[in-house]
Amino acid sequence: MRLIKVSDYNEMSETAARLLYEKAAEKPEAVLGLATGGTPEGTYAALVRKVKAEPIDLSRLQTFNLDEYAGLSPSHPNSYYKYMERKFVQPLQLNKMQFHIPNGEAEDGEKEAARYESLVQESSGVDLQLLGIGENGHIGFNEPGTSFQAKTHVVTLNKETRAANAKYFKQIEDVPEKAITMGIGTIMNSRSIILIVSGKRKAQALKRLMSEEVSEDFPASILHSHPDVTIIADKEAASLLS
Ligand code: F6R
Numbered sequence: 001m002r003l004i005k006v007s008d009y010n011e012m013s014e015t016a017a018r019l020l021y022e023k024a025a026e027k028p029e030a031v032l033g034l035a036t037g038g039t040p041e042g043t044y045a046a047l048v049r050k051v052k053a054e055p056i057d058l059s060r061l062q063t064f065n066l067d068e069y070a071g072l073s074p075s076h077p078n079s080y081y082k083y084m085e086r087k088f089v090q091p092l093q094l095n096k097m098q099f100h101i102p103n104g105e106a107e108d109g110e111k112e113a114a115r116y117e118s119l120v121q122e123s124s125g126v127d128l129q130l131l132g133i134g135e136n137g138h139i140g141f142n143e144p145g146t147s148f149q150a151k152t153h154v155v156t157l158n159k160e161t162r163a164a165n166a167k168y169f170k171q172i173e174d175v176p177e178k179a180i181t182m183g184i185g186t187i188m189n190s191r192s193i194i195l196i197v198s199g200k201r202k203a204q205a206l207k208r209l210m211s212e213e214v215s216e217d218f219p220a221s222i223l224h225s226h227p228d229v230t231i232i233a234d235k236e237a238a239s240l241l242s
Contacts, residue, residue, distance in 0.1 A: 001229045003210070005238050009198045012234045013042030016130065016196050019230070021050050023128045029060040033129030033187070034088070035140075036065065036080040037165075039196050040130060041087060048091040058092055064120050065101040066131070066140040067181035070154060073105040078168050080104075102152070102180035109154040113180050117152035120186060129190035133197055133205050134161055137218035141181035144217050150183030184222055192228035195220070197237040206233055207240040 006012050020043070023030050034040070051058065065080060074081035081101050089099050100119055106112035120126065131139050138144070141155050156178055166172040187193070197206050205220070209231075214221045223229045 001223060001226075001231060003238075004230060004232045006232060006234050008234050008236075009042055012196055012198050012232050013046045015232050016040070016043040016194055017046035017050055019194055020047050020128065020130065021054075021056070024058060024061055025056045027127060028057050029062070029124070030127045031062045031064065031123050031125060033126040033182070033190055034063050034065050034084065035130050035132045036067070036083045037132050039132040039198055043130065043196060044087040044091075048088075051092060058094060058098075061094065061098055062123055063088070063094070063099050064123070064126060064182075065099075066129075066187070067179050068102040068104040069176040070104055070109050070178035070180055071176045074101075074103070076104075078174075104176075104180065106180075109178065109180055113152040113154055116180065116182075117186060120152070120182065120189075126190035127192065129187060129193045131187070131193060131195045131220075133195060133202060133209070133220050135164065135201060135205050136160060137205055137208065137220045139184070139195075139220050139223075140187060141179040142184050142187075142219045144219060146184060146216065146219055148188075148216060148222050149185045151185050152180065152182050155179050155181055184219060188222060188226055190226075193223065193226055193230070195223065195229065195231045197231060197233040199234070200236045200239065202233075202237045203240045206231075206237050210241055 068080045072079040102116045143158050162175040209220050
């Protein structure tokens with residue numbers, strides 16, 4: 001694992017955006033795996049700025065998001081579909097067919113998970129996967145205890161994960177209890193991975209990740225077994241590293 005320490009959130013975002021941009025520029029038919037949440041917002045904004053400043057052909061790019069809340073329709077303002085539409089798909093003028101995300105309103109979540117897994121498998125494979133990390137070490141919505149072999153599946157979100165995301169909803173009760181997420185097995189199939197980590201709130205998680213203990217109790221620890229992982233962490237996130 002390669003650790004790039006940067007000064008702050010902006011530098012983290014610019015650095016991650018540059019790596020996404022370079023991948024898309026060098027391989028126009030690249031498949032990107034994308035995350036949502038607070039951490040990548042700046043990365044997407046920086047990527048949009050860079051593409052506007054130095055245009056590249058994105059017409060063959062394909063993207064697969066990690067996860068979506070179960071029970072939220074794509075048109076719900078808090079769905080990850082909407083998040084991506086606002087921050088990535090529309091500003092980069094992508095065609096909807098280029099962008100993939102689990103359907104949160106599917107009646108049968110497991111069937112939807114299997115459909116989504118097949119879509120990822122049938123693609124040429126994720127070239128670059130962008131990840132954030134939860135305070136409990138989750139990647140995607142794979143909470144502690146998830147099998148390292150898991151493919152896309154339905155998960156029950158932990159109380160702490162729902163609490164961390166409650167700020168986007170009116171009240172915690174409105175945060176869906178379940179989500180559909182790529183499994184750790186799916187994520188580990190990506191050719192390369194970028195993990196972005198920012199802020200004091202994530203310092204403990206980054207410290208635990210860098211301790212090199214690999215355990216299903218701390219899902220992100222599996223990244224030690226991947227051949228090409230770059231972690232971009234800001235000063236606050238890296239503050240507990242020696
Ligand atoms: C989001 C995702 C999650 C987040 C994690 C951190 O698609 O898969 O693993 O990356 O919950 O979220 P933030 O960035 O909001 O702290």
